């Protein structure tokens with residue numbers, strides 16, 4: 375298992391940062407400061423460098439510092455024992471280039487997976503309590519990072535589905551129906567859909583094993599988490615499914631069945647977690663799920679991702695914070711970035727656990743190092 | 748060094764004066780505006796082109812103007828392959844030395860030019876005028892597909908080469924056309940994927956493109 379370590383991060387015109395460069399060390403990087411001071415933006419910059427986009431539903435133009443026309447992010451990292459530099463140069467709406475050691479990738483897809491990251495944030499509870507789209511996004515995000523083929527199939531699938539729906543819609547508007555057009559689209563959709571469905575099925579099986587173990591360790595409760603993947607291709611293949619829904623699709627002017635409706639049902643003691651969990655259960659389950667995502671990513675890639683924990687200790691007492699950190703340290707983690715509004719609780723807990731860490735204080739997008747642990 | 752900077756500043760200042768809207772001549776302004784409607788020509792280049800014409804003989808400039816006018820007015824599309832032509836037939840279709848047993852299907856006339864540059868191909872062409880792309884409102888009926896099928900029925904070529912960009916929309920088009928020809932006695936092949944996936948045919952260098960056409964591969968639709 376190889377590790378990935380960010381030595382320095384430069385942000386130019388990124389969100390609240392005009393032009394700043396910060397250095398980091400091994401192990402835990404604790405970033406403290408009041409809300410709205412720019413802590414999360416540091417984690418999001420690292421996420422952007424890893425996955426070519428913000429963790430949050432923000433467009434590139436919304437990541438620009440007010441009044442700027444471009445932003446630039448650069449991380450000097452050490453990976454597999456060698457130094458690398460990854461750079462993102464973005465002019466929202468016109469250019470988006472990623473570079474590895476100053477060489478521009480020909481497509482962004484080539485970069486995804488090079489610098490693996492997993493970010494955990496408070497609004498991840500959406501994965502459990504939100505609509506099924508949030509769970510599909512969770513599966514896709516995980517699989518796209520570890521599997522280039524999945525990423526290629528997913529983007530083909532999405533593009534083809536757009537074409538399919540555009541064609542069906544044009545028929546409602548009076549265009550003459552030509553079955554061979556749908557056939558031409560469907561014969562391409564078929565292999566992508568089959569690949570995605572089978573990858574998701576395998577992933578969910580492995581994920582749930584990890585979630586079960588994590589949940590027990592985190593919550594020390596008796597209830598058992600479980601789940602199941604319910605997909606459009608569980609009982610039929612793509613062409614059968616499209617044939618079954620042919621007349622409905624024509625009548626409605628869009629594709630009614632497909633992977634874009636698939637669901638990952640999560641349960642606690644056989645009850646849908648979405649409806650029946652308490653706040654405490656929900657928090658434990660989300661954390662168990664996200665750590666499982668981290669473990670899965672590590673084991674598939676053979677490389678420990680950056681772990682970015684954004685404000686997840688909010689409203690927890692010192693005992694719970696220590697317990698969660700102890701759990702984390704027991705996992706095989708590499709470099710971990712943690713943001714917190716409380717200046718002392720995370721450093722205190724890490725000090726007691728004899729973990730290497732550095733503390734940074736953020737005030738109005740100015741970062742200063744506080745202590746070295 | 749300083750001298751250089753000052754000179755640049757001065758030129759920039761003057762250029763600002765010139766390619767702003769305040770030309771001393773309305774004729775000059777009209778010429779600049781006309782040139783800058785062309786792709787890749789900014790106002791600065793447009794001004795340079797206009798001033799360059801002033802240095803030339805009136806006769807030379809007349810010739811240029813006539814060439815542009817005649818090109819736009821008299822250019823035709825070949826009734827057989829939809830390549831650019833001067834009359835009802837293009838020079839390629841009219842050339843009796845070309846191999847009439849092979850038709851290369853491309854998206855645009857620019858692809859014909861790119862393939863001709865390679866000098867590796869001696870057959871005929873068929874220009875579709877695009878690819879099937881419902882998102883842009885382009886279905887098979889907007890493309891020259893019916894005429895291709897008609898050509899295959901009447902001229903009975905032995906082979907059709909699909910030299911279409913391997914994008915999602917390109918693949919849809921290749922499949923669609925192959926599907927229509929399923930029962931026709933013609934061999935269908937696609938160009939080998941030396942052309943980068945998702946890359947436009949036009950940008951492939953000549954050697955890759957030439958090799959792609961030579962090492963084309965048979966294309967099969969689903970056997971159902």
Ligand SMILES: [Zn+2]
Nearest residue numbers: 825828837840
């Ligand atoms: Zn012709």
